[in-house]
Amino acid sequence: MDRRIIIAIDGPAGAGKSTIARRVAERLGFTYIDSGAMYRAVALWAIREKLDPAGTRHMEELAKAAAIEFEPGSSSVRLNGEDVTAAIRTLGVSNAASIVSAIPGVRRALVETQRKMGEEGNVVMEGRDIGSVVFPNAAVKVFLDAHPDERARRRVEQTGEGDRDAIAAQIGERDQRDRTRPESPLVQAPDAVYLDSTALSQDEVEEAILKLVRARMSNGKEYQ
Ligand code: DC
Numbered sequence: 001m002d003r004r005i006i007i008a009i010d011g012p013a014g015a016g017k018s019t020i021a022r023r024v025a026e027r028l029g030f031t032y033i034d035s036g037a038m039y040r041a042v043a044l045w046a047i048r049e050k051l052d053p054a055g056t057r058h059m060e061e062l063a064k065a066a067a068i069e070f071e072p073g074s075s076s077v078r079l080n081g082e083d084v085t086a087a088i089r090t091l092g093v094s095n096a097a098s099i100v101s102a103i104p105g106v107r108r109a110l111v112e113t114q115r116k117m118g119e120e121g122n123v124v125m126e127g128r129d130i131g132s133v134v135f136p137n138a139a140v141k142v143f144l145d146a147h148p149d150e151r152a153r154r155r156v157e158q159t160g161e162g163d164r165d166a167i168a169a170q171i172g173e174r175d176q177r178d179r180t181r182p183e184s185p186l187v188q189a190p191d192a193v194y195l196d197s198t199a200l201s202q203d204e205v206e207e208a209i210l211k212l213v214r215a216r217m218s219n220g221k222e223y224q
Helices: 017-028 035-048 056-065 091-100 104-119 130-134 148-159 164-180 202-218
Strands: 006-010 031-034 068-070 077-079 123-127 140-145 193-196
Touching: 006 017, 006 130, 006 202, 017 031, 017 123, 017 202, 031 035, 031 068, 031 104, 035 056, 035 068, 035 077, 035 091, 035 104, 035 123, 056 104, 091 164, 104 123, 104 130, 123 130, 130 140, 140 202, 148 164, 193 202
Parallel strands: 006 123, 006 140, 031 123, 140 193
Antiparallel strands: 068 077
């Protein structure tokens, strides 16, 4: 019997997914996987190669060829053997990643890699389409949201980049693109639990998710 447990955390940029997903994974001893980092890694490669992130064929080739690895127990990401943990966090890469991630061939390639990562053990994976597309049978699905102003505030605090209005505008633009793209748009899976973190502390969000996990684990059902 397959007892792998997948916890899917989806939601818009700046809702607090990464911090919470990492903490939940730590608490449960699961592997944390940041699927957005994979789209970012492809975008970084494109920028370095001076390729257009909207160029379907080239981006598909990069996504298929990219060797993306996560260092277990840390947030380090490697692209083709190089540590790109910091390099993928710039504003330029954020914007290019949003464009790259709308390309169906790129998504196909990365979703395949994500599913393979999920086969290897218990994981907490965060992104936009984890509960809706990548792991539709995930044991626990959370859609983590927060008010756009609060998401912009958190991003500024987290990255120390730019002013809040500019960040808010960029987040709005990325959200719009992520929600309206034809391929795997950001949507709440019908069976996902909606969590609004605007007025919650990280501890409260973590506790709410752990409660869902405990409830799911104790009802004797099988897990994906
Ligand atoms: O979560 P993030 O900001 O690091 O994601 C970077 C971009 O990748 C963002 O524009 C949304 C996209 N993305 C996606 O389309 N699907 C995912 N599963 C994760 C991220």
